[in-house]
């Protein structure tokens with residue numbers, strides 16, 4: 438069990454929770470979280486928003502029962518964490534765009550920090566799409582060269598894939614497909630990596646609930662991913 442340091446309400450339905458946990462989480466990885474005994478049956482997968490080695494933070498949106506329970510937790514309460522899990526974003530260098538839609542912005546903060554730390558000459562632009570209230574804009578601004586925000590429209594309209602060596606994306610499936618088509622139209626399909634937020638049960642590759650078809654056969658989003666080259670997922 439780990440202790441909650443803080444669990445702050447950022448907007449109508451976004452919360453930021455910091456938990457005491459020694460960790461070496463990498464960009465794009467996730468944890469399975471639970472704060473209950475028996476119900477709901479399954480733990481819930483949540484991406485690592487930030488980590489300082491001694492604590493880990495999660496940005497989450499209240500979607501149903503599990504995240505609803507998380508939202509009621511107070512500093513000092515216990516939570517069970519399993520992780521860090523999965524294969525996150527690759528440690529590339531160059532001009533990199535991070536594109537997030539909705540709660541898909543969650544894994545992009547640690548990703549931006551890590552990419553900047555790995556190669557100080559990396560150029561990181563961040564594109565965030567929100568349907569309602571914006572959150573954590575000042576934080577994202579500090580870890581990017583340019584921060585582009587869209588509210589209520591399509592953040593994918595604002596990016597020119599031709600300007601980047603790599604693009605990392607996390608968000609609704611439809612958004613990631615549109616971005617892939619846009620990249621592909623410029624022969625830039627191979628520059629795009631997507632983080633798949635499939636429904637998960639075990640989170641460790643044992644149950645097949647998260648199986649997704651890709652170019653080289655069936656893959657487990659929890660163990661082989663959640664990050665995949667978009668070409669493998671959406672390519673024909």
Ligand SMILES: Cc1cc2nc3c(=O)[nH]c(=O)nc-3n(C[C@H](O)[C@H](O)[C@H](O)COP(=O)(O)OP(=O)(O)OC[C@H]3O[C@@H](n4cnc5c(N)ncnc54)[C@H](O)[C@@H]3O)c2cc1C
Nearest residue numbers: 481482483484496497498500501502503504543634635636
């Ligand atoms: C690898 C991974 C990383 C994730 N990272 C985050 C994160 O950082 N922050 C965050 O808020 N959420 C994240 N999610 C989604 C999060 O796991 C779900 O929102 C959560 O499990 C919902 O649990 P619940 O009990 O609150 O809702 P439930 O009662 O289980 O479901 C409520 C609604 O949410 C939908 N839903 C449930 N799971 C998902 C999912 N995986 N994708 C899309 N819709 C879903 C259901 O269809 C239903 O409509 C991530 C998912 C994965 C697989």
Ligand code: FES
Nearest residue numbers: 638640644645659
């Ligand atoms: S969630 Fe069980 S195999 Fe991926």
